[in-house]
Each structure stands twice: as structure tokens, then as C-alpha cells.
Amino acid sequence: MLHDISSPCAKLWLMAERLYYNDPTLIEFDAVVASVADVGGRPAVTLDRSAFYPTSGGQPFDTGSLGGLRVVEVVESDAGDVLHVLERPLEVGEAVHGVVDWDRRLDHMQQHTGQHILSAALDRLSMARTVGFHLGADVSTVDLDKPLSAGAMTAAETEANRIVWDDRPVGIRMVSEAEAASLPLRKDPERTGTLRVIDVEGYDLSACGGTHVRRTGAVGTIAVLSSERLRGGTRLEFVCGGRALRQLRTYRDAVAGCIRHVSVAPSELPAALERLQSEAKEQHKAVRGLLERLAVHEAAALAGQAETLPDGTRLLVRAVEAADPGVLKAMALAICTGPGYRVALFSPSAPHLVVVARSKDVALDAGAAVRGLTATFGGKGGGKPDLAQGGGLAGELDTMQAAARATLDPGK
Ligand SMILES: [Zn+2]
Numbered sequence: 001m002l003h004d005i006s007s008p009c010a011k012l013w014l015m016a017e018r019l020y021y022n023d024p025t026l027i028e029f030d031a032v033v034a035s036v037a038d039v040g041g042r043p044a045v046t047l048d049r050s051a052f053y054p055t056s057g058g059q060p061f062d063t064g065s066l067g068g069l070r071v072v073e074v075v076e077s078d079a080g081d082v083l084h085v086l087e088r089p090l091e092v093g094e095a096v097h098g099v100v101d102w103d104r105r106l107d108h109m110q111q112h113t114g115q116h117i118l119s120a121a122l123d124r125l126s127m128a129r130t131v132g133f134h135l136g137a138d139v140s141t142v143d144l145d146k147p148l149s150a151g152a153m154t155a156a157e158t159e160a161n162r163i164v165w166d167d168r169p170v171g172i173r174m175v176s177e178a179e180a181a182s183l184p185l186r187k188d189p190e191r192t193g194t195l196r197v198i199d200v201e202g203y204d205l206s207a208c209g210g211t212h213v214r215r216t217g218a219v220g221t222i223a224v225l226s227s228e229r230l231r232g233g234t235r236l237e238f239v240c241g242g243r244a245l246r247q248l249r250t251y252r253d254a255v256a257g258c259i260r261h262v263s264v265a266p267s268e269l270p271a272a273l274e275r276l277q278s279e280a281k282e283q284h285k286a287v288r289g290l291l292e293r294l295a296v297h298e299a300a301a302l303a304g305q306a307e308t309l310p311d312g313t314r315l316l317v318r319a320v321e322a323a324d325p326g327v328l329k330a331m332a333l334a335i336c337t338g339p340g341y342r343v344a345l346f347s348p349s350a351p352h353l354v355v356v357a358r359s360k361d362v363a364l365d366a367g368a369a370v371r372g373l374t375a376t377f378g379g380k381g382g383g384k385p386d387l388a389q390g391g392g393l394a395g396e397l398d399t400m401q402a403a404a405r406a407t408l409d410p411g412k
Pocket of ligand 1: 112113116198208209210211212
């Protein structure tokens with residue numbers, strides 16, 4: 001799900017006091033239940049004041065407790081009220097103590113502030129404007145209005161981290177519409193009236209209603225994980241702060257796991273895997289060659305089991321264990337190098353493969369024979385008059401073999 005970052009995020013409602021507007025680190029507060037409501041069949045309340053952030057502007061809601069009850073979701077109503085969805089109802093007028101889960105709040109503050117800085121760096125270095133932001137459960141995304149080279153992405157990432165390590169103050173300013181018009185905001189605000197502006201000192205001014213850290217240093221690290229082309233622009237996946245550390249641990253474990261199997265330095269892993277893959281391909285090719293040569297030997301034994309028909313030609317219909325259709329084909333071809341053979345070989349397990357072949361001096365359309373079999377038993381197949389194959393045949397093997405015998409025997 002994508003959110004336009006300027007409209008809901010910059011929305012500023014003053015119906016109930018939103019404590020996080022001025023102090024995003026305030027996580028305990030006392031309030032009074034102002035009204036009760038129902039959100040999708042679950043009890044909810046509005047308060048006279050709240051530190052809980054409702055889902056908006058691409059940032060998910062805070063969790064925590066209210067009067068000892070779990071706050072399972074926080075949503076903004078169409079009228080702009082903050083609705084706290086609870087596990088059990090509360091009553092109007094009740095005094096409650098609220099506690100916001102700090103780990104989740106801090107995580108969201110790190111990701112959201114990191115997004116402001118990364119978006120500003122992309123804007124400044126590549127004139128790539130952020131048109132969407134989503135703070136996900138594991139990774140966050142920004143959508144940019146233009147394609148971006150890998151070099152440009154790395155340059156913006158480097159610059160964004162430089163701003164983080166500068167440990168610049170991140171201010172919250174409430175400004176009038178007129179004042180806002182004179183400020184170099186990164187994006188024009190879509191709403192009118194008083195605006196809440198997030199000020200990354202000397203670097204970025206953005207109208208936003210979200211929660212942010214007080215100094216850029218608290219973002220820790222901004223790491224871009226991937227980029228992809230999207231609708232003429234670019235979608236970047238990124239993580240900040242604690243998530244960057246968790247991501248590093250995931251990569252570290254994955255790399256360590258690979259290195260246990262391939263003893264090379266981490267930077268040499270891609271080349272080592274490529275080498276392994278091409279070696280495996282070569283070996284597969286060699287094994288196939290051997291299997292086909294083995295099939296020729298087995299074919300000699302099979303040919304001896306063919307029954308001689310009244311016209312002097314020899315008929316062989318058998319189920320044969322083979323690694324793949326190629327081996328089955330090689331076997332049938334080897335038998336038919338001798339004169340007078342009519343051969344149908346099946347794989348023993350369903351769905352069945354079938355190969356029909358004949359010697360040069362025999363009048364039989366192998367392609368038509370296979371098509372006849374697939375018409376009866378399903379699957380697909382076809383080929384030339386001297387060699388054809390089919391696959392995906394379903395049914396009793398005995399019945400199939402009887403049908404093949406009837407097709408291949410000119411006397412029936
Ligand atoms: Zn923000």
C-alpha cells in the first residue's frame with residue numbers, strides 16, 4: 001500500500017491534543033476518555049489528549065496500553081479524531097494512564113527521519129523527487145519520480161549517512177500558511193492553514209505530521225537494500241537504525257552459511273557460486289552422455305526380446321526405467337538401427353512418457369502413433385514418421401501398452 005507523503009502526513013488536526021506533535025519522546029501521559037466508538041466491531045475511544053500516533057502518511061500506528069488495556073490499533077477517523085482501538089471498552093469520562101511502546105515508536109522515528117534525509121539527499125544530488133513513502137514491517141520504500149543509476153543511488157546513500165553522522169538537530173516548527181510560502185519546503189504542502197514543518201538543520205524542510213528523532217545521529221545508519229524500476233520511476237527499499245543492524249546480521253549469517261560450503265572470502269562468493277553452477281552443468285552433460293551410451297547397451301538386450309510378426313518385422317512394446325525422455329529416445333533409436341523394428345517404449349511411472357520409433361525399412365508413422373496414444377490417454381506429443389515422443393499420458397500401463405501394440409502391429 002502506498003501513501004502520498006504530503007497530504008495525510010502533513011495533516012494537522014487540533015481536535016484533541018496530539019502530544020507527539022511537540023515531543024515524540026513523551027510516551028507516558030494521563031488523559032480522559034472523550035468519546036467511545038466502534039472500529040470494525042472492536043471497541044475504541046477518543047481522548048482529550050494522546051501520545052499515540054494513528055496510521056497516516058505512510059507511517060503505521062503506535063501500540064501500547066491505555067488504562068491497563070492493550071491498544072491494538074490507532075486510526076484516524078474521517079473527521080480527524082484519533083481512535084484508540086482496545087481489547088475491551090472504556091467509558092466516557094474515565095481517567096486513564098497511557099503508555100506507548102517505546103521500541104516500536106523509536107523504530108518508526110528512525111525509519112521516518114531516515115526517509116526525510118534520504119529523500120532530501122536524492123532530491124539534492126539527482127533532482128529525484130519522492131512521490132511515495134511506505135514504512136513497512138521489515139523494510140520501508142520510497143518511490144521516486146525518475147529512473148536512478150546505481151552510482152546516483154550510492155552517492156545519495158553516502159550523503160544521507162553523512163547528514164546522520166553530523167548529528168544535526170531535527171526541529172519541529174509550527175508555521176502559518178504565509179510563513180510556509182516563504183520557506184524552501186522540499187515539497188509543496190497540499191493542505192492550507194497552520195503547518196507542522198520538520199527541520200533537519202541546514203538540510204531539509206518538510207511538512208509532516210509523523211514522529212521523528214531529535215537529532216539525526218539517532219537514525220544510526222541509512223542503508224538502501226535494493227532498487228527497481230517502477231512506472232517510469234524508481235522504488236528504493238531501505239532500512240535505518242536498529243533495522244540496519246538486524247539486516248546486517250541476516251546477511252552475516254547467510255554469508256557465513258555459504259562460506260561453510262564454499263571456502264572463499266565473502267567478496268569472492270558470487271564468482272565461486274558461478275563457477276560451481278557451471279561445473280554442475282558440465283557434469284550434468286557428462287552424466288547424460290554416459291546414460292545415453294548405457295542406453296545403447298541396454299537396447300541390445302531389449303532388441304532380443306522383440307516378437308517377430310508374420311510379415312517378418314519385429315515388435316517391441318515395453319516399460320523401461322529411464323532417467324529422462326532423452327535416454328528413452330536414445331534407447332529406441334539404438335534398437336531401430338537394426339532392420340525391421342517397430343518400437344514403443346514407456347516410462348513405468350505416471351504421468352507416462354512414450355517414445356515410438358521404427359527402422360528405416362518399416363512402413364509406420366511414429367508421429368501418428370503417438371498422436372493416437374495421446375488422443376486416448378491424454379498428454380501431448382508428436383514427431384516425425386521414424387521417431388516421435390509423448391508425455392503426460394495417464395491410465396493403466398497395461399492398457400496403454402495394448403493400445404500401442406494394436407497401433408504398431410500391421411496385422412491388427
Ligand atoms: Zn516525517
